[in-house]
Amino acid sequence: MEAANCSLRVNRLLLDPKFESYKLSLDPLPCYSVELDAAVAEVKLRDDQYTLDHMRAYGMYNYLHSNSWSSDSMFYVDQLGRVMNITVTLDTALGKPVEVFRLPSDVSACDRRLCASMHFTSPSWVTLSDGTGTLYLIHVAEPAESAPGKWALKFNQELGDPFIVVHSVFSAEAQVVHVLMLSIEKDELDVEGSGFHVSLEWVSIACNTSPDGKCEIVKRRKFHGKSVPHYAAIELDGNGLMIISYKPFRSTDSEQDQPQEERMDEDGKKEPLYFWQQTAEDVTLTFHLPDGTTKEDIKIQFSPYLISISLKEQETFLKGQLYSVIDHESSTWIVKDERSVEVTLAKRDKGSMWTELIVGDKQGEFVADPVQCATIAQRLMHLTSETLNPDPDCEKPACNAQELEECDISLEDSTTLCRFDSNTLKATHVVNLGSNQYLFSVVAAPKMMPCFSLRHDVDALLWQPASSPGDNLWEHAATFNALGYVQASKQDKKFFTCAPDFSYAALCECVRRIFIYRQPTPVSTVLYNRKEGRHVGQVAKQQVASLEISDPILGFQASNERLFVLTTKKLFVIRVNTAV
Template sequence: MAVQIDFKPNRDLLDPKFESYRLSLDPLPVLKQQLSGGVESVDLGDDQYGYLHVRMAGIVNHLFQDSWAPECVFFASEAHHVFWVKLSQDGKLTKPRIVWQLPSDSSRPNANTTISFPCADWTVVSDGAGGIYLLSTPSRTEGEPWQLCHTYHVESCYPPCHLLHSVHYNFPSSHQVECLLAHISRPQDVEGNLKLSETTMHFVCVLEWISFSSAVGSETVSWNIKRQRRLVGGSFPNYAAIDPAGGALCLASEREFSFIYDSQKQNDKDEVEKVGDLKPSTPPLYTYIQSLEDITVVFKIPETITKGDIEVDFHLSSMEVKIRGKVVLQGLLWNNIDVEASTWTVEETKLEVILTKKETGLVWQELVKGDSRGEEVLDPALVEEIHNRLAHLTSENELIDGSAKPAYNPHQLEECDVSSEFFMFLRLEGDSHHVTHQSNIGGHQWLFQSMVSPEKLPTLCLRHDVDGLLWQPKNVLSEDEPEQFRVEHIATFPALGFVQASKQDRKYIVGSPDFSYAVLSDNTRHIYIYRQPESLNAAIELRNRKTGQEVSSIAKQHVVNLEQCDAILGLQACKHCIFVLSKYVLFAIKINES
């Protein structure tokens, strides 16, 4: 049985008195490095139209940071060269240097290159079309050329594919590199013991977990495939990483994932089983979208259904929908409706029921109380209205009149600010395929993933109330601990959950490895930086003009407008600067001059 792990916040890392960010007009130095040849950036093809394709394309960050040397970043050019750039000790950007050329293959479809660094001496590169390259890179910090040691092509992989994570193991007699590759496929095209129903979805997400091994001590290092495992799920995972200490896989996903293939157990089908007691991948019975005045409910119906086959009865606090005498939906509504103003209509294969709210301005938490068969689609206008109600938590203008807004009250949180989606964190054992640890984190909006320490699992940042809380999954090696795996709250980014929701055009969001700031970018040229609250100098006395209370710390917000930047293709952060990648220019915003 899986152990239930607790995402319990550390109260010492929360700031209940946090009010807002103050816009700082202090200029931040911006370094520029012109790039010869455009950055590789391939859009989705006409046949890649599914929601999962869009989800995977949305996580593509074309700038790759070396977690073992955070001041070094890499990117691929349109000519399939891998370039290296570093922020040197004198605070300047080095000139881009080619460290490797991807093998040319005219038959390879256009796809984005992804890079992962399992250790300080090895690098894994995916060409986006199923090709995996294992390279020796002992001098990455100096930008020395990489040496190709092994090439492998995943035959069952459908481009585009994305390299999510990789780890390196040192054994007494061998080295081992494991990598995790994701791609989108039709259910009928997946190789393995697929258990998902093909009738419920057009596309599925496939995770290829591949292990490479080589002998230690040989003059020429020869790598071979040791093991290959395959998982399939109905959603693209927000978080997917290989546990560097225990041969397990950690996932945070909205849908179930199943092991469908294991090269070491391919003759034992009973060992390949569904993992996790997760929500079935069935389509919703209905969808609904609400504004401040009404709710529109949509049912999909067969073409043979006519208006005469449908009955809809409205009451003050309930409704009933019948199709050919069969009750489809019945029950108490979340709140009262205006019966006379409510109506319904049939259009081709769609039944629309429009409920007029009795109390306008109230956001309903659900449509019918206790009915979970429906799915809500958020209205952008409603979301914007909610953001305007909470706009006092951040500002685009410097606050000079000293007026203070009240601190955030969790009872003011609107329903649209709480994620009600099914969302699970799982740790899957690689040999038994069983879930060893799990936690339901539904209700906490996903923010971002970051690498705080290269020898540990990546961290995940979730929204709690309006804050962004950073969580570190970790293995506990002490014999005194009752559990060998847990998730710890290690840092808090105040009001980051609200701040990111207020940026409608946001593209990337990352946090610095030392937790000193978080940074967001939009699609074009704006960078928003949110620093942790800093204590004022004891010699400086600052008081709130309205309340007279002494102000002991200030949280600053910076807004940087990048010139010569038509589209932001990548964003990474280190302790001293923020790297921003555009098509022809690499920017470095110096954040901590000292």
């Protein structure tokens, strides 16, 4: 099944075209803190972790974990290998963090370890990684009146290279815990890039809640990519996986199903499935035939928008939607020397140039016509120069990139949102996000997938993925006015989040400062816009909190009423909203 090209449908009712700005509020924010008995188990990057992917995945890791099933309950792992919990009910009476679990082995001696990570799968299950390559599955009993629920280890197994837990879900019907893990692995075949690739492994564990029940891994699947995903989450029923990434991910399992000679050439590089080139009138597609294939084994069908190629050994060799409409009655194909097939597609729009042959297909390679390239270069020669600005006194001087603001420059032009099917491990839905910069993700409702926020023009729009595939997989859930533009000016920002009820958004810098942006709320006094003379009924506020400590911020989480900030030796609680 070919991946469907989709788009995100903006709910215009959630946009405010008349939004002006955030008003700085000097109202104090109550801030409380508690000293930690032992420092947070921070793991700094090693000398061999030098790429941008290592920094994004490990160097900017959020060490504070929120239990979305229990309000204002936060967890972290300290240097003693203890999982510590603090649950806030009264800000003025913060208690000390309580130990709920201790890692069975001492991980500090491991030279290649990563930071410990965890995810709260359900009210009864927690997935935990010690950073050395071992996965733990923990069952949580019902909490007592004055103490958190008891944590009982149900499963642990070493899975290979060190990893961090990204997401997990519990399928109650099948009694299976699905865990998504991320690691950055050395890639010996990558001689031109960073030398690493990003691995996402999807592990399914059949679990049993009885005291002597046994948990075991029933399925393992892997995806590889060349960049750390901005967002990766498993659907609640375990039927799909959604990934937002700058570079695409592919399943290694589906690649292993292909013949080796089709995937690699003699130099160990991936060989294109086909080659194509174009002129103003037509597009030519060429592919090699497997040995023993005759003309009778080839079936090629054209339609104005589609092409389908089938061979004897492969029921569907190539199939998909063409980039543009063709004259299918004038399109032809021939067999050349019984070794390759040449397909000629007649363009209906003469002169239009295609950017790809089949929409979303990356298996082919475009071959540029040397004569055509020379002609284009000749036509553009008058626009180029060996000097930076050869005529600075002209009426229209050359554009100076330094005049652009940083927030106007986007490096995420090829970022995509993909949904993969759990059975075929192939993409079923693809959204080209273009310049819609990824901002952050948050769990708005624990029984749903995490939301993700994208920048649309100047706003930050929050999208809620659906639990099961349908016509509209992503719903526009909330809008933070002008926040896409505002956050771009915060060059030292480290973490970005919002309240589960969308009442405010917050970001923190690497050290000390916290910025809070509240949604517009009605004002009790009468205000007028001096320029337009109209009545202002709502005001959006910005507040700034500064921590009285210079230690780096290691963790940042938000609830509807509080912000939690974790440093090496302290946990801060900032009261943002008052419970109604």
